[in-house]
Amino acid sequence: MNKLEKTVHKLQKYPTWVLSFAIGRVVKFVGTASCSFDVMTKEKVVISLRNKPKVRNHIGQIHAAAMVLLAETATGMVVGMNIPDDKLPLMKSIQSKFVKRSQGKMQAEATLTAEQVHQINTLDKGEVTVPVKVTDEIGQEPVICEMVWAWIPKKKK
Numbered sequence: 001m002n003k004l005e006k007t008v009h010k011l012q013k014y015p016t017w018v019l020s021f022a023i024g025r026v027v028k029f030v031g032t033a034s035c036s037f038d039v040m041t042k043e044k045v046v047i048s049l050r051n052k053p054k055v056r057n058h059i060g061q062i063h064a065a066a067m068v069l070l071a072e073t074a075t076g077m078v079v080g081m082n083i084p085d086d087k088l089p090l091m092k093s094i095q096s097k098f099v100k101r102s103q104g105k106m107q108a109e110a111t112l113t114a115e116q117v118h119q120i121n122t123l124d125k126g127e128v129t130v131p132v133k134v135t136d137e138i139g140q141e142p143v144i145c146e147m148v149w150a151w152i153p154k155k156k157k
Helices: 001-012 014-024 029-032 064-080 116-120
Strands: 036-040 043-051 087-098 106-111 126-130 132-136 145-154
Touching: 001 014, 014 029, 014 036, 014 064, 029 064, 036 087, 036 145, 043 064, 064 132, 064 145, 116 126, 132 145
Parallel strands: none
Antiparallel strands: 036 043, 043 106, 087 145, 106 132, 126 145
16 A cells, blocks of 8 residues: 555545545646546546636636646546655656537546556656546537556666
8 A cells, every 4th residue: 555545545435525635736737727536446536626717718617727627637646646755756748639618527547457457566767648538517528638647667777
């Protein structure tokens, strides 16, 4: 169990806003946007964002950058729940394709397979494409994202 998983496990006995507040204090941009951490396990992370003025674009939708923030944070956190403490997670690439207008609140759900978890835990360094689905409040997927995360040892040998 790594440090992030231990911390999440301790905070899960409290209301979900406590976990969201704690992560927002460490990851400042996530806190500024007021992302809500709804589910955090080793296999799945679900993060949501209400459509409020500070994250809106010029037409009243959640801003494109905030949509990508949801996807990047959800994928990074699911990797973070699994990565050994002696490894450093790094965002390798982000691809986003905006396919329709969003409506209201949005959420991102990132998952890892058992094979991906095994790779993260056993390989000294590597990379993984983390599946993520970003949906709005009516269930549409207005943005299609592909997030590739890498990991390396924290200290060079």
